[in-house]
Amino acid sequence: MRLLFRITPVLLGLALAACSGIRVNTNYDPTAVERIEDFRRYAWLPQPQGKDARVYNDIIDVRVRMAVDQELKARGYQRVDMSEDPDFLVGWQGAIDTKVSVDTVDSFYGYPWGPYWSPWSSFYGPYGYPYGMGGPRTYVREYDVGTLILDGVDAREQRLVWRGTAQAELHRNLSPDALQKKINDAVHKLLSRFPPRPEAS
Template sequence: MPTVKEPTARVAPAPGGIPMRLHPRLAPLLFAGLFMACASINVSSNYDPSAVQEIDAYKSYAWAAQPDGGDKRVYNSIMGNQVMQAADAVLQARGYKKVDASENPDFLVGWHGSVQDKLEADTVNNYYGYPYSPAWDPFWGGPVVAAAPETYVREYEEGTILLDVVDGKSKQLVWRGKAQSEVNGNASAEKQQKKVTQAVDKILERFPPKAGKK
C-alpha cells in the first residue's frame, strides 16, 4: 500500500508554473492576512421618501453637537475631527455651505460610531477547490490524497460609522448612512485617517438620496 503523505493546503501556482505549498497549520494566518489587507467597507443608507423634495432643496448645513459615548476609541476629539473634516470636504465640494448652527441651516449633520467584537468561521478545502494533477508537482509523485475541509474561527473587531441628516426646520431625521469595516488596531494614524475618509466618502456617495433607491 503506498505511503500516504500528510495533506497540505495549496495556493495558486507561482509565476512560472511551480505550485507553492502551505502547511494546514499556517492556513489561518494566511487567511487573516489576506482578509486584513483586503478588508472592504460595507455601506448602506435609508431615508424618508416624503422628504426627498426638501432634501433636494438644501443649500446650507451645520454640525450637530459632538456626541458623547463611553467608548473612547470612537468618541474622542481626534475621531470626531476626522469624520467631520472628511464629510466637510465632500459636502462643500458639492456646493453645500457650512454655517453655524445658530444661522438656521437647511440641515444638520450628526455622526455616531461603535466598535464591536465579531466572530467569523471560514471552512476551506485544502486544495482550494481547483483540480489538482500530480504532473504539476515536482515534489510529490505518489497518489493524491484529498484532505477533508477544515474550519477556522477568527475573532476581530468591526467598526461602524453613522452619518445622520436632520431637517433644519422640523428637526426630524430624514437620511442616515452607515459604513462598516474591520478595525485594524495596529494601523498607523495616517492609515486610520485614510480608512475613516474612505468610509465617509462612500457613505456620502448616497447623499442626497434618489427616489426609489437606498
C-alpha cells in the first residue's frame, strides 16, 4: 500500500480533531441590554423535559447546573430561590445529533516513497504508474454532535432576553470527567458573552 494512502486517514483524523472545538453563538434582546446589565440575582427554571434520555436525566441536569452556578458565581452573580425575587431565570436545553462526514481526497499528487528511490527505479510502481498517482479516495465518518442551549429570562417581565448555543463533537463512550469538562468549557464560552456587549455602530 502506498504510504500516501496509509497516512491520509491519519491526516484527516487530525484535521477533523482540530476542527472539533466548541462553537458558540449568542443572541439577545437589544431593548433589554440595560436591564440585563443590572441583573445580579438568578434562580433556576424547572428541569427541562425531553425524549432523549442521554440528555434529559438527573445526572446531566446536575452537571449543567453545577457548571453554570460555578461560572455565574465567579462573575459575581448570586443564586437564590424562585421565591426570593430573582432578577433573571436560567434554563437549559440540549440535544445529541448523529452526523456523517464524507471527505474525498485526491491522491493523484504525491512523491515516490521507497528505501531505494532513484529517478528511474522506484519511481514506477508495480503496474508501471508513478507512485502517488491514483484516483480519489473517500472516507466516511459517523460522529455525535452535542448542543447545549442556555436561556436568560427576565424574571420581572417573564420574557426571554438572552440565549446562548454551544455545539461540540462528542466522542462516544465519553468518560464522566471528560463530559464534565466539555460542559464546563461550553458554559464558560457562552457566559463570557453575558451580559451582552453590543458592538459599536
